[in-house]
Amino acid sequence: MRIQLNQATKRWLVIGAACALAAAYVALAGAQFAAAFLGTRPDLASLRRAVWLEPGNAEYRFRVGRYLRLVDRDEQAAASSYRAAVSLNPHEARYWFDLAATYELLGNADGRKDALTHAIGADPTTPEAAWQAANFYIVQGDTARAMQELRVVLANDPYLPAVALPLCWRIEPDIDALLQDVIPPMASVYSPFIEYLVAHKEMAAANKVWGRLAALHEPVERRYIFAYVRSLLLDKEVDQAKMVWRQAATLSDLSAYEPTSSNLVVNGSFSLDILNGGFDWFYDRSPQVGLLLDPTQAHLGSRSLLISFDAQTINDAGIRQVVPVEPNTGYEFSSYYRAQDIEGAGGLRFAVQDVFDGTTFFASDDLEDVDFWKQITGDFITGPQTKLLVIHVQRVPPGPIKGKLWIDGVQLAPKTVQKTAPQKPPAPPAPASPAPSQPAQG
Numbered sequence: 001m002r003i004q005l006n007q008a009t010k011r012w013l014v015i016g017a018a019c020a021l022a023a024a025y026v027a028l029a030g031a032q033f034a035a036a037f038l039g040t041r042p043d044l045a046s047l048r049r050a051v052w053l054e055p056g057n058a059e060y061r062f063r064v065g066r067y068l069r070l071v072d073r074d075e076q077a078a079a080s081s082y083r084a085a086v087s088l089n090p091h092e093a094r095y096w097f098d099l100a101a102t103y104e105l106l107g108n109a110d111g112r113k114d115a116l117t118h119a120i121g122a123d124p125t126t127p128e129a130a131w132q133a134a135n136f137y138i139v140q141g142d143t144a145r146a147m148q149e150l151r152v153v154l155a156n157d158p159y160l161p162a163v164a165l166p167l168c169w170r171i172e173p174d175i176d177a178l179l180q181d182v183i184p185p186m187a188s189v190y191s192p193f194i195e196y197l198v199a200h201k202e203m204a205a206a207n208k209v210w211g212r213l214a215a216l217h218e219p220v221e222r223r224y225i226f227a228y229v230r231s232l233l234l235d236k237e238v239d240q241a242k243m244v245w246r247q248a249a250t251l252s253d254l255s256a257y258e259p260t261s262s263n264l265v266v267n268g269s270f271s272l273d274i275l276n277g278g279f280d281w282f283y284d285r286s287p288q289v290g291l292l293l294d295p296t297q298a299h300l301g302s303r304s305l306l307i308s309f310d311a312q313t314i315n316d317a318g319i320r321q322v323v324p325v326e327p328n329t330g331y332e333f334s335s336y337y338r339a340q341d342i343e344g345a346g347g348l349r350f351a352v353q354d355v356f357d358g359t360t361f362f363a364s365d366d367l368e369d370v371d372f373w374k375q376i377t378g379d380f381i382t383g384p385q386t387k388l389l390v391i392h393v394q395r396v397p398p399g400p401i402k403g404k405l406w407i408d409g410v411q412l413a414p415k416t417v418q419k420t421a422p423q424k425p426p427a428p429p430a431p432a433s434p435a436p437s438q439p440a441q442g
Contacts, residue, residue: 044064044067044068044071044072047060047063047064047067048064050063051064056088057088058084058085058086058088058089058092058095059085059089061081061082061084061085061088062081062082062085062092062094062095062098064081065078065079065080065081065082065084065085065098065099065102066078066098068081069098069101069102069105075102075105075106076106078102079099079102079103079106079111082095082098082099082102083099085099086099086115086118090118090122091122092122093119093120093122093123093126093129093132094119094129096115096116096118096119096122097115097116097119097129097132097133097136099111099115100112100113100115100116100119100136101136103115104136104139112136116133116136116137119132119133120133120149126156127152127153127156127157127160128157130149130150130152130153130156131149131150131153131157131160131164133145133146133149134146134147134149134150134153134164134167137149138167138171143171143172146171147168147171147172147181147182150164150167150168150182151181151182151183151184154168154182154183154184154186154189155184155186155189158188161188161189161192161193162192165183165189165192165193165196166196168182168183169196169197169200169202175202175204175205175208175209176208179208179209179212183209185212185216186216186218187213187216187218187219187220190209190210190212190213190216191213191220191221191224192224193209194206194209194210194213194224194228195224195227195228197209198227198228198231203231203232203235203237206228206231207237207240210228210244213251214244214247214251217250217251218251219251219252219253220248220251220252221252222248222252222254222275222277222278223277225244225245225248225251225252225254225277225278226275226277226278228244229241229244229245229277229278229279230277232244233322233355233388236356236387236388238324238387238388239387241279241324242324245258245278245279246258248278254278256272257272257275257278257279257280259279259323261413261414262411262413263411263412263413264323264324264325264412264413264414265321265323265391265410265411265412266279266280266281266321267280267281268335268409268410268411269300269301269304269408269409269410270293270301270303270304270305270408271301271302271303274293279321279322279323279324280321281319281320281321282319282320282321282322283318283319283320284318284319285318286311286314286318288309288310288311288312288314289307289308289309289310289311289314289317289318290306290307290308291305291306291307291317291318291319292305292306292308293305293306294306294406297338297406297408298408299336299373299408299409300336300408300409301408304338304406304407304408305319305406305407305408306404306405306406307319307393307404307405307406307407308403308404309342309401309402309403309404309405310402311395311400311401311402312400313398313399313400314395314398314399314401315394315395315396315397315398316392316393316394316395317348317392317393317394317395317405319392319393320390320391320392321390321391321392321410322355322388322389322390323388323389323390323391323412324387324388325382325386325387325388325389325412326382326387326414327382327383327384327385327386327387328381328382328383328384329381329382329414330379330380330381330382330414330415330416331361331379331380331381331382331412331413331414331415332377332378332379332411332412332413332414332415333350333352333362333377333378333379333380333391333411333412334375334376334377334378334409334410334411335350335375335376335407335408335409335410335411336373336374336375336376336407336408336409337367337370337373337374337376337405337406337407337408338370338371338372338373338374338405338406339367339368339369339370339403339404339405339406340369340371340403340404340405341369341402341403341404342367342368342369342401342402342403342404342405343401343402343403344395344399344400344401344402344403347366347367347368347395347396348366348367348393348394348395348396348401348405349363349364349365349366349367349393349394349396350362350363350364350367350376350391350392350393350394351363351364351391351392351393351394352378352380352389352390352391352412353389353390353392354382354383354386354388354389354390355388355389355390356385356387356388357383357385359383359386361380361381361382361383361386361389362378362379362380363394363396364376364378366396367393367405369403373408375409379415389412391410391412393405393407
Protein backbone atom coordinates (compact mmCIF):
# COMPACT_ATOMS: atom_id res chain seq x y z
CA MET A 1 0.00 0.00 0.00
CA ARG A 2 1.59 3.32 -1.07
CA ILE A 3 1.48 6.18 1.45
CA GLN A 4 1.06 9.57 -0.10
CA LEU A 5 2.87 12.46 1.64
CA ASN A 6 1.54 15.93 1.30
CA GLN A 7 3.79 18.87 0.51
CA ALA A 8 4.05 20.04 4.13
CA THR A 9 5.25 16.64 5.31
CA LYS A 10 7.87 16.46 2.57
CA ARG A 11 9.07 19.91 3.45
CA TRP A 12 9.48 19.03 7.12
CA LEU A 13 11.33 15.82 6.24
CA VAL A 14 13.80 17.75 4.09
CA ILE A 15 14.28 20.35 6.81
CA GLY A 16 14.81 17.63 9.39
CA ALA A 17 17.38 15.84 7.26
CA ALA A 18 19.22 19.10 6.62
CA CYS A 19 19.25 19.91 10.32
CA ALA A 20 20.58 16.47 11.13
CA LEU A 21 23.37 16.86 8.58
CA ALA A 22 24.18 20.32 9.87
CA ALA A 23 24.27 19.08 13.44
CA ALA A 24 26.54 16.23 12.43
CA TYR A 25 28.84 18.62 10.60
CA VAL A 26 28.92 21.02 13.55
CA ALA A 27 29.67 18.16 15.91
CA LEU A 28 32.46 16.88 13.66
CA ALA A 29 33.96 20.33 13.22
CA GLY A 30 33.65 20.96 16.92
CA ALA A 31 35.38 17.70 17.70
CA GLN A 32 38.20 18.53 15.28
CA PHE A 33 38.57 22.01 16.73
CA ALA A 34 38.62 20.68 20.27
CA ALA A 35 41.09 17.95 19.32
CA ALA A 36 43.38 20.51 17.64
CA PHE A 37 43.34 22.62 20.79
CA LEU A 38 43.89 19.69 23.14
CA GLY A 39 46.59 18.22 20.90
CA THR A 40 48.82 21.22 21.56
CA ARG A 41 48.52 21.01 25.36
CA PRO A 42 51.62 19.72 27.22
CA ASP A 43 49.79 17.18 29.42
CA LEU A 44 48.94 13.55 28.78
CA ALA A 45 45.24 13.88 29.67
CA SER A 46 44.68 16.52 26.99
CA LEU A 47 46.59 14.50 24.38
CA ARG A 48 44.55 11.39 25.13
CA ARG A 49 41.36 13.44 24.92
CA ALA A 50 42.46 14.61 21.46
CA VAL A 51 42.96 10.95 20.45
CA TRP A 52 39.47 10.11 21.74
CA LEU A 53 37.93 12.98 19.76
CA GLU A 54 39.82 12.07 16.57
CA PRO A 55 40.85 8.41 16.75
CA GLY A 56 41.90 8.36 13.09
CA ASN A 57 44.44 11.18 13.43
CA ALA A 58 47.94 9.68 13.50
CA GLU A 59 49.56 12.89 14.75
CA TYR A 60 47.78 12.78 18.10
CA ARG A 61 48.77 9.15 18.59
CA PHE A 62 52.36 10.16 17.85
CA ARG A 63 52.25 13.00 20.39
CA VAL A 64 50.93 10.67 23.07
CA GLY A 65 53.76 8.25 22.29
CA ARG A 66 56.37 11.00 22.53
CA TYR A 67 54.98 12.17 25.89
CA LEU A 68 55.03 8.62 27.24
CA ARG A 69 58.64 8.09 26.08
CA LEU A 70 60.19 11.44 27.01
CA VAL A 71 58.19 12.46 30.09
CA ASP A 72 56.70 9.34 31.66
CA ARG A 73 59.59 7.08 30.57
CA ASP A 74 57.04 4.37 29.79
CA GLU A 75 58.61 2.81 26.69
CA GLN A 76 56.14 -0.05 26.39
CA ALA A 77 53.14 2.28 26.32
CA ALA A 78 54.99 4.65 24.02
CA ALA A 79 55.73 1.86 21.55
CA SER A 80 52.05 0.92 21.48
CA SER A 81 51.05 4.51 20.72
CA TYR A 82 53.73 4.84 18.03
CA ARG A 83 52.57 1.60 16.40
CA ALA A 84 49.05 3.03 16.25
CA ALA A 85 50.43 6.18 14.60
CA VAL A 86 52.37 4.33 11.88
CA SER A 87 49.42 2.05 11.19
CA LEU A 88 47.28 5.13 10.52
CA ASN A 89 49.98 6.94 8.51
CA PRO A 90 52.95 4.80 7.44
CA HIS A 91 54.34 7.59 5.21
CA GLU A 92 55.61 9.87 8.01
CA ALA A 93 59.29 9.13 8.63
CA ARG A 94 59.47 10.79 12.05
CA TYR A 95 56.83 8.40 13.42
CA TRP A 96 59.03 5.47 12.42
CA PHE A 97 62.17 7.12 13.80
CA ASP A 98 60.58 7.61 17.20
CA LEU A 99 59.34 4.03 17.17
CA ALA A 100 62.87 2.86 16.32
CA ALA A 101 64.29 4.93 19.19
CA THR A 102 61.75 3.39 21.56
CA TYR A 103 62.59 -0.14 20.41
CA GLU A 104 66.25 0.68 21.05
CA LEU A 105 65.41 1.59 24.66
CA LEU A 106 63.45 -1.64 24.98
CA GLY A 107 66.33 -3.67 23.57
CA ASN A 108 64.21 -4.85 20.63
CA ALA A 109 66.88 -4.98 17.92
CA ASP A 110 64.65 -6.55 15.27
CA GLY A 111 61.83 -4.08 15.86
CA ARG A 112 64.30 -1.17 15.76
CA LYS A 113 65.79 -2.36 12.48
CA ASP A 114 62.37 -2.82 10.90
CA ALA A 115 61.20 0.63 12.06
CA LEU A 116 64.38 2.25 10.74
CA THR A 117 63.95 0.54 7.38
CA HIS A 118 60.39 1.86 7.16
CA ALA A 119 61.55 5.35 8.14
CA ILE A 120 64.09 5.49 5.32
CA GLY A 121 61.60 4.03 2.87
CA ALA A 122 59.01 6.64 3.84
CA ASP A 123 61.37 9.55 3.18
CA PRO A 124 64.47 8.35 1.30
CA THR A 125 65.79 11.71 0.03
CA THR A 126 64.95 14.19 2.78
CA PRO A 127 68.19 15.21 4.52
CA GLU A 128 66.60 15.45 7.96
CA ALA A 129 65.45 11.83 7.75
CA ALA A 130 68.79 10.71 6.32
CA TRP A 131 70.64 12.51 9.13
CA GLN A 132 68.63 10.71 11.78
CA ALA A 133 69.12 7.41 9.98
CA ALA A 134 72.88 7.98 9.76
CA ASN A 135 73.13 8.59 13.49
CA PHE A 136 71.08 5.47 14.22
CA TYR A 137 73.40 3.39 12.05
CA ILE A 138 76.49 4.89 13.67
CA VAL A 139 75.23 3.93 17.13
CA GLN A 140 74.50 0.46 15.80
CA GLY A 141 78.00 0.22 14.33
CA ASP A 142 76.80 -0.10 10.75
CA THR A 143 79.13 2.52 9.26
CA ALA A 144 78.52 1.44 5.66
CA ARG A 145 74.79 2.21 5.93
CA ALA A 146 75.59 5.40 7.85
CA MET A 147 77.80 6.61 5.01
CA GLN A 148 75.01 5.98 2.49
CA GLU A 149 72.69 8.20 4.50
CA LEU A 150 75.35 10.87 5.00
CA ARG A 151 75.74 11.09 1.23
CA VAL A 152 72.00 11.87 1.02
CA VAL A 153 72.50 14.58 3.65
CA LEU A 154 75.43 16.16 1.81
CA ALA A 155 73.68 16.11 -1.55
CA ASN A 156 70.43 17.68 -0.38
CA ASP A 157 71.03 20.04 2.54
CA PRO A 158 73.04 23.27 2.13
CA TYR A 159 73.53 23.68 5.90
CA LEU A 160 74.33 20.21 7.24
CA PRO A 161 77.68 19.65 5.42
CA ALA A 162 79.44 21.65 8.14
CA VAL A 163 78.58 18.93 10.67
CA ALA A 164 78.25 15.95 8.33
CA LEU A 165 81.72 16.26 6.75
CA PRO A 166 83.66 16.04 10.04
CA LEU A 167 81.54 13.02 10.92
CA CYS A 168 82.42 11.37 7.60
CA TRP A 169 86.12 12.01 8.16
CA ARG A 170 86.05 10.61 11.70
CA ILE A 171 84.29 7.45 10.53
CA GLU A 172 86.51 6.88 7.50
CA PRO A 173 89.61 9.14 7.20
CA ASP A 174 90.36 7.78 3.71
CA ILE A 175 90.05 10.60 1.20
CA ASP A 176 89.97 8.34 -1.85
CA ALA A 177 87.17 6.19 -0.45
CA LEU A 178 85.17 9.23 0.64
CA LEU A 179 85.46 10.93 -2.75
CA GLN A 180 84.50 7.71 -4.48
CA ASP A 181 81.51 6.65 -2.39
CA VAL A 182 80.34 9.36 0.00
CA ILE A 183 81.15 12.95 -0.97
CA PRO A 184 78.88 14.10 -3.84
CA PRO A 185 80.60 16.03 -6.68
CA MET A 186 79.28 19.46 -5.74
CA ALA A 187 81.16 22.72 -5.19
CA SER A 188 78.92 23.48 -2.19
CA VAL A 189 80.27 20.29 -0.55
CA TYR A 190 83.86 20.23 -1.77
CA SER A 191 84.52 23.82 -0.62
CA PRO A 192 83.66 23.36 3.09
CA PHE A 193 85.38 19.97 3.00
CA ILE A 194 88.64 21.65 1.94
CA GLU A 195 88.10 24.22 4.69
CA TYR A 196 87.72 21.44 7.27
CA LEU A 197 90.73 19.50 6.01
CA VAL A 198 93.13 22.45 5.97
CA ALA A 199 91.96 23.46 9.46
CA HIS A 200 93.03 20.00 10.63
CA LYS A 201 96.34 20.03 8.71
CA GLU A 202 95.23 17.37 6.24
CA MET A 203 96.81 19.13 3.27
CA ALA A 204 97.33 16.05 1.07
CA ALA A 205 93.63 15.23 1.35
CA ALA A 206 92.67 18.86 0.75
CA ASN A 207 94.74 18.91 -2.44
CA LYS A 208 92.86 15.89 -3.77
CA VAL A 209 89.52 17.50 -3.03
CA TRP A 210 90.68 20.69 -4.77
CA GLY A 211 91.47 18.66 -7.89
CA ARG A 212 87.89 17.39 -7.95
CA LEU A 213 86.52 20.86 -7.23
CA ALA A 214 88.51 22.56 -9.99
CA ALA A 215 87.37 19.91 -12.48
CA LEU A 216 83.71 20.84 -11.86
CA HIS A 217 84.25 24.37 -13.29
CA GLU A 218 81.62 25.68 -10.88
CA PRO A 219 81.83 29.01 -8.99
CA VAL A 220 83.70 28.90 -5.69
CA GLU A 221 83.37 31.49 -2.92
CA ARG A 222 86.55 33.55 -2.58
CA ARG A 223 86.83 32.97 1.16
CA TYR A 224 87.53 29.29 0.55
CA ILE A 225 90.24 30.18 -1.96
CA PHE A 226 91.90 32.63 0.42
CA ALA A 227 91.91 30.19 3.34
CA TYR A 228 93.22 27.35 1.18
CA VAL A 229 96.01 29.39 -0.43
CA ARG A 230 97.06 30.74 2.96
CA SER A 231 97.29 27.22 4.39
CA LEU A 232 99.29 26.04 1.40
CA LEU A 233 101.80 28.85 1.83
CA LEU A 234 102.10 28.18 5.56
CA ASP A 235 102.82 24.56 4.61
CA LYS A 236 105.41 25.79 2.05
CA GLU A 237 103.45 24.29 -0.85
CA VAL A 238 104.12 27.29 -3.09
CA ASP A 239 103.66 25.47 -6.41
CA GLN A 240 100.26 24.13 -5.36
CA ALA A 241 99.24 27.60 -4.16
CA LYS A 242 100.24 29.11 -7.52
CA MET A 243 98.17 26.51 -9.38
CA VAL A 244 95.14 27.06 -7.14
CA TRP A 245 95.33 30.84 -7.66
CA ARG A 246 95.59 30.39 -11.42
CA GLN A 247 92.56 28.07 -11.49
CA ALA A 248 90.65 30.43 -9.18
CA ALA A 249 90.89 33.15 -11.82
CA THR A 250 87.82 31.69 -13.53
CA LEU A 251 86.23 29.86 -10.59
CA SER A 252 86.15 32.91 -8.31
CA ASP A 253 86.31 35.82 -10.76
CA LEU A 254 89.92 36.65 -9.89
CA SER A 255 91.40 37.01 -13.38
CA ALA A 256 92.19 40.68 -12.73
CA TYR A 257 94.40 39.59 -9.85
CA GLU A 258 96.73 37.42 -11.92
CA PRO A 259 100.45 38.30 -12.15
CA THR A 260 101.98 38.87 -15.58
CA SER A 261 105.35 37.99 -17.05
CA SER A 262 106.41 41.64 -16.84
CA ASN A 263 105.13 42.22 -13.30
CA LEU A 264 104.78 39.52 -10.68
CA VAL A 265 103.19 41.96 -8.24
CA VAL A 266 99.39 41.77 -8.22
CA ASN A 267 97.52 45.07 -8.17
CA GLY A 268 100.75 47.03 -8.04
CA SER A 269 99.00 50.26 -9.03
CA PHE A 270 96.26 49.79 -6.39
CA SER A 271 93.63 50.31 -9.08
CA LEU A 272 91.72 47.23 -7.88
CA ASP A 273 90.07 46.67 -4.52
CA ILE A 274 92.47 45.13 -2.01
CA LEU A 275 91.44 41.54 -1.26
CA ASN A 276 93.49 41.00 1.89
CA GLY A 277 93.97 37.41 0.76
CA GLY A 278 95.44 35.11 -1.84
CA PHE A 279 98.29 36.71 -3.78
CA ASP A 280 96.91 40.24 -3.54
CA TRP A 281 97.96 42.71 -0.84
CA PHE A 282 97.50 41.87 2.84
CA TYR A 283 97.01 44.59 5.41
CA ASP A 284 96.84 44.86 9.20
CA ARG A 285 94.50 47.24 10.97
CA SER A 286 96.24 49.44 13.53
CA PRO A 287 95.32 52.63 15.40
CA GLN A 288 98.88 53.84 14.75
CA VAL A 289 98.90 53.34 10.97
CA GLY A 290 96.15 54.31 8.54
CA LEU A 291 95.88 52.63 5.14
CA LEU A 292 93.72 54.33 2.50
CA LEU A 293 93.26 54.13 -1.25
CA ASP A 294 93.73 57.76 -2.24
CA PRO A 295 92.20 58.93 -5.56
CA THR A 296 93.65 62.43 -5.07
CA GLN A 297 97.24 61.24 -5.55
CA ALA A 298 98.27 58.86 -8.35
CA HIS A 299 101.27 58.29 -10.57
CA LEU A 300 100.30 55.57 -13.04
CA GLY A 301 96.58 54.98 -12.62
CA SER A 302 93.63 56.47 -10.82
CA ARG A 303 94.80 56.21 -7.21
CA SER A 304 97.66 55.26 -4.90
CA LEU A 305 98.04 53.77 -1.44
CA LEU A 306 98.30 56.36 1.33
CA ILE A 307 99.98 55.21 4.56
CA SER A 308 99.54 57.64 7.47
CA PHE A 309 101.79 57.18 10.49
CA ASP A 310 101.23 58.37 14.04
CA ALA A 311 102.99 55.60 15.90
CA GLN A 312 104.99 55.24 19.07
CA THR A 313 106.77 52.04 18.06
CA ILE A 314 106.38 50.09 14.83
CA ASN A 315 108.65 48.03 12.62
CA ASP A 316 106.32 47.57 9.65
CA ALA A 317 103.69 49.62 7.83
CA GLY A 318 101.18 46.76 7.88
CA ILE A 319 100.85 46.32 4.10
CA ARG A 320 102.56 43.46 2.28
CA GLN A 321 102.33 41.06 -0.62
CA VAL A 322 103.82 37.60 -1.07
CA VAL A 323 105.17 36.79 -4.53
CA PRO A 324 106.16 33.32 -5.85
CA VAL A 325 109.58 33.33 -7.52
CA GLU A 326 112.18 30.90 -8.86
CA PRO A 327 115.41 29.99 -7.01
CA ASN A 328 118.75 31.32 -8.29
CA THR A 329 117.03 33.86 -10.53
CA GLY A 330 117.68 37.54 -11.06
CA TYR A 331 114.85 40.00 -10.40
CA GLU A 332 114.37 43.74 -10.57
CA PHE A 333 112.23 45.60 -8.07
CA SER A 334 110.85 49.09 -8.59
CA SER A 335 108.24 51.41 -7.13
CA TYR A 336 107.25 55.07 -6.98
CA TYR A 337 106.62 56.97 -3.78
CA ARG A 338 105.90 60.39 -2.30
CA ALA A 339 106.43 61.34 1.34
CA GLN A 340 105.32 64.27 3.47
CA ASP A 341 106.20 65.36 7.02
CA ILE A 342 108.05 62.16 7.89
CA GLU A 343 109.41 62.51 11.43
CA GLY A 344 111.40 60.07 13.53
CA ALA A 345 114.93 58.78 13.94
CA GLY A 346 115.77 56.35 11.15
CA GLY A 347 113.20 55.97 8.44
CA LEU A 348 110.98 53.93 6.16
CA ARG A 349 112.22 51.67 3.40
CA PHE A 350 111.00 49.05 0.96
CA ALA A 351 112.23 45.53 1.69
CA VAL A 352 112.07 42.30 -0.29
CA GLN A 353 112.70 39.20 1.82
CA ASP A 354 112.43 35.43 1.75
CA VAL A 355 109.20 34.50 3.52
CA PHE A 356 110.56 31.32 5.05
CA ASP A 357 114.10 32.12 6.18
CA GLY A 358 113.95 35.92 6.40
CA THR A 359 116.85 36.61 4.01
CA THR A 360 116.74 40.21 2.79
CA PHE A 361 117.45 40.44 -0.95
CA PHE A 362 116.69 44.12 -1.38
CA ALA A 363 116.34 47.09 0.96
CA SER A 364 115.85 50.58 -0.41
CA ASP A 365 117.33 53.79 0.89
CA ASP A 366 115.22 55.66 3.43
CA LEU A 367 112.03 57.09 1.94
CA GLU A 368 112.56 60.74 2.77
CA ASP A 369 110.20 63.65 2.13
CA VAL A 370 109.67 64.35 -1.58
CA ASP A 371 106.86 66.35 -3.16
CA PHE A 372 107.02 64.49 -6.47
CA TRP A 373 106.77 60.84 -7.52
CA LYS A 374 110.24 59.40 -7.04
CA GLN A 375 111.24 56.01 -8.41
CA ILE A 376 113.38 53.53 -6.54
CA THR A 377 114.87 50.42 -8.15
CA GLY A 378 117.03 47.50 -7.16
CA ASP A 379 118.37 44.22 -8.55
CA PHE A 380 118.96 40.96 -6.73
CA ILE A 381 119.34 37.21 -7.23
CA THR A 382 117.24 34.78 -5.21
CA GLY A 383 118.83 32.04 -3.13
CA PRO A 384 119.03 28.35 -4.08
CA GLN A 385 115.95 27.51 -1.95
CA THR A 386 113.96 30.72 -2.40
CA LYS A 387 110.41 30.21 -3.70
CA LEU A 388 108.37 32.93 -2.00
CA LEU A 389 109.19 36.58 -1.35
CA VAL A 390 107.39 39.21 0.69
CA ILE A 391 107.36 42.89 -0.32
CA HIS A 392 106.64 45.34 2.48
CA VAL A 393 107.54 48.72 3.99
CA GLN A 394 109.77 48.54 7.07
CA ARG A 395 110.52 51.03 9.83
CA VAL A 396 114.28 50.81 10.43
CA PRO A 397 115.09 50.83 13.26
CA PRO A 398 111.76 50.14 14.98
CA GLY A 399 110.53 53.21 16.79
CA PRO A 400 108.18 56.20 16.72
CA ILE A 401 107.27 57.79 13.40
CA LYS A 402 104.82 60.35 12.02
CA GLY A 403 103.95 61.53 8.52
CA LYS A 404 102.43 60.37 5.24
CA LEU A 405 103.71 58.02 2.55
CA TRP A 406 102.12 57.34 -0.84
CA ILE A 407 103.21 54.35 -2.97
CA ASP A 408 102.26 53.45 -6.53
CA GLY A 409 103.50 51.35 -9.44
CA VAL A 410 105.06 48.52 -7.40
CA GLN A 411 106.77 46.06 -9.76
CA LEU A 412 108.85 42.91 -9.57
CA ALA A 413 110.01 41.21 -12.75
CA PRO A 414 112.63 38.65 -13.80
CA LYS A 415 115.63 40.41 -15.27
CA THR A 416 115.30 38.32 -18.42
CA VAL A 417 111.94 39.98 -19.08
CA GLN A 418 111.98 43.50 -20.42
CA LYS A 419 109.66 45.53 -18.23
CA THR A 420 107.33 47.91 -19.96
CA ALA A 421 106.25 50.66 -17.66
CA PRO A 422 102.58 51.57 -18.07
CA GLN A 423 102.02 54.88 -19.75
CA LYS A 424 100.46 57.52 -17.64
CA PRO A 425 97.04 58.34 -19.12
CA PRO A 426 96.21 61.90 -20.11
CA ALA A 427 95.03 63.89 -17.12
CA PRO A 428 91.24 64.35 -17.12
CA PRO A 429 89.63 67.65 -16.16
CA ALA A 430 90.25 68.21 -12.45
CA PRO A 431 87.18 67.10 -10.46
CA ALA A 432 86.33 68.06 -6.92
CA SER A 433 88.74 66.15 -4.67
CA PRO A 434 86.99 63.04 -3.32
CA ALA A 435 87.78 61.70 0.10
CA PRO A 436 90.25 58.77 0.27
CA SER A 437 88.57 55.36 0.53
CA GLN A 438 89.27 52.40 2.76
CA PRO A 439 91.59 49.76 1.22
CA ALA A 440 89.48 46.76 2.22
CA GLN A 441 86.88 46.81 -0.50
CA GLY A 442 85.35 44.02 -2.54
